[in-house]
Amino acid sequence: MHYRQTRAEISSAAIQHNAKWVRRKMAGGKLLGVVKADGYGHGVAPAVKALSELVDGMAAGFMEEALAVRETGYKGPLVILEGCFSATELNLCCEHQLSPVVHCEQQLEYIEQAQLTSPLWVWLKVDTGMHRLGWSEEQAPQALKRLRASKNVAGVTLMSHLANADAEHRLNAHQKQQFCQLSETLNDYQARSFHNSAGLLNPDTQWSLQDNDWARAGLLLYGVNPSTVTEVQAELKPAMRLVAPVIALHQLEKGESVGYGSAWSADKPSVIATVAMGYADGYPRQAKNDTPAMVRGKRVGLAGRVSMDMLTIDVTGIENLQLGDDVELWGPNIDVREVAARADTISWHLLTGVSGRVPRVLV
Secondary structure, eight states: OSOOOOEEEEEEHHHHHHHHHHHHHHHHSSEEEEEEHHHHOHHHHHHHHHTTTTEEEEEESSSHHHHHHHHTTSOOOOOEEEOOOOOHHHHHHHTTTTTEOOHHHHHHHHHHHHHOOOOOEEEEESSSSOSSOOOOOTTTTHHHHHHHOOTTEEEEEEEOOOTTTTTHHHHHHHHHHHHHHHHHHHSSSSSSOOOOOHHHHTTTTTTOOTTTEEEEEOGGGGGGOOOOOOOOOOGGGEEEEEEEEEEEEEEEEEEEEEEEEGOEEEHHHSEEEEOOOOOOGOTTTTTTTTEEEETTTEEEEEOOOSSSEEEEEEEEEEOOOOOTTTEEEESSSSSHHHHHHHTTOOOHHHHTOOOOOSOEEOO
């Protein structure tokens, strides 16, 4: 039972709309739905159930997340993006039909030395410029050769990850060229994966996807455009609407302030609404004055510092406002990217940061 009206409304229909949109944008290849970080904050079960008939496979971050996906009943291909770091995890991959990424020597040795009941499909990660995970261009051929020689490997997907696909950057073309050259040089893999959500939108990283190409879609599936190069937000449907009620109204005179540090002061007689949403719920504490929200169909602005459990907004001029009225902090009417920009962060951070004390409510 939830008594507090604060909630994150999750739309399965929006997730499905976005997945179909991504399919049309791909115009070929296979779609891997990324549901790590509790389905980008939307709840892993709602995300998996919405996507299960619309994707060719899914991806989780690590073993616990992968097992949570399996607990929803999903039986399709499932990739572990950080891979495995023990023989126990590899045995679980066999038991639950999981595909680990192999990005370092230790992981490769575990696979070579394991006593597995069945061979695994693995994803070999190559570093083309991200310099976070993966084998170098020089190391990759030998790593692939060793994987293909192992009785524990059923097949290999060659993959890499883009560092700047959301923007114009010289590294984009370099990474694309390096990955294409490597995938042409190597001939003992069965599939490849290069594009993330932003990579599907950036002209510098696109190519015509073939049957053995996997695109890994994350943020796009949840209705947020990750790109600063291609504007497609109007074609997407945000899947999360973060909502909290008005719990107090205060009349301020000119010159009076509100909140910790008196960080906002009224420049005229004003009405301030206190909203049951704070940084413990995942709303960014660093959000600046005038960060947008919506109440009764009107855009309003943040007034003062965000507290642990509450924030305050300037609702001067909003007629008939009452206690209990819903305030949309982000969603279909308030672009989460705009909130992120006012908080010097990114939309991924906000969506995945909505805390567990905010119930996810399917709508």
